[in-house]
Amino acid sequence: MMRRVIIFIFFLLLDSACFASDENREAEFADGIAKTLAIGKSVSLDVEGKKFLGLYTQTEKVTNKGTVILLHDLGGHPNQPSLIYGLRIFLPEHDWATLALQMPLREAGVGIDDYYGLFPEALARIKAGINYAKTNGAENIVVVGYGLGALMAVYAQSEQVSDIKALVAISLSVPSTENKAARTLDFINKIKIPMLDIYGALDLPDVTESARNRRLSAKENTAYRQIKIDDEASTYLHDEGLLVKRIYSWLGVTVGRTSVE
Numbered sequence: 001m002m003r004r005v006i007i008f009i010f011f012l013l014l015d016s017a018c019f020a021s022d023e024n025r026e027a028e029f030a031d032g033i034a035k036t037l038a039i040g041k042s043v044s045l046d047v048e049g050k051k052f053l054g055l056y057t058q059t060e061k062v063t064n065k066g067t068v069i070l071l072h073d074l075g076g077h078p079n080q081p082s083l084i085y086g087l088r089i090f091l092p093e094h095d096w097a098t099l100a101l102q103m104p105l106r107e108a109g110v111g112i113d114d115y116y117g118l119f120p121e122a123l124a125r126i127k128a129g130i131n132y133a134k135t136n137g138a139e140n141i142v143v144v145g146y147g148l149g150a151l152m153a154v155y156a157q158s159e160q161v162s163d164i165k166a167l168v169a170i171s172l173s174v175p176s177t178e179n180k181a182a183r184t185l186d187f188i189n190k191i192k193i194p195m196l197d198i199y200g201a202l203d204l205p206d207v208t209e210s211a212r213n214r215r216l217s218a219k220e221n222t223a224y225r226q227i228k229i230d231d232e233a234s235t236y237l238h239d240e241g242l243l244v245k246r247i248y249s250w251l252g253v254t255v256g257r258t259s260v261e
Helices: 002-016 023-036 083-094 112-135 148-158 184-190 211-217 240-256
Strands: 041-047 050-057 066-071 096-101 141-146 166-170 195-200 224-229
Touching (some): 023 041, 023 050, 041 112, 050 112, 066 148, 083 096, 083 141, 096 112, 112 141, 141 240, 148 166, 148 184, 184 211, 195 211, 195 240, 224 240
Parallel strands (some): 141 166, 195 224
Antiparallel strands (some): 041 050, 050 096
């Protein structure tokens, strides 16, 4: 009996354990980005003395609608092609500065389940990104997450992170897990700020098959909107520009009150 109790406690702790990000992988990405970065600048952000990379891209005009914080997909980086990169360079052309964050990483080859323990660190990095944006004068701050970054974004917002005016989730999944860090529907139910839930018609099953449940979870949020893009899979290679413009247009109506030029 005692052995069973010990085993149960072990797996309970494992389920809620927090793991440290793979600093070597982060350093490799940072080195590669530094050699090729042509638009924007690298910034060093800090969480409890631990540095991580951000890519900040200013607007091309005097006016500034605010700052969009970008969260990449599983195992990626803040200059991840093609979607994160596209958002990072397109939005500043239309009065939105961008801050793409290096989110916590596990070792190469692990699945999404192995990332849940990094969500508290992801939350801390998002808060650091918000502080950086505010320091640079941003009044409107929006978070845009893609794939795992979308799940991290709704997790963070369910923790009532302040100063975020709107949230965009691209290819947001509802994983089949009991892990408290990945209860997407519960997170959506807690979100009260404007939220855009956007996905491809040919997206991953965890995304497409849960679309209705996501809408139901958000039914009390009058500022929630869901968009399905036809003929697109999770990589959005068919017409990436359409996805970016849909996001930009929604931001204009919801936060910036502007339209695509």
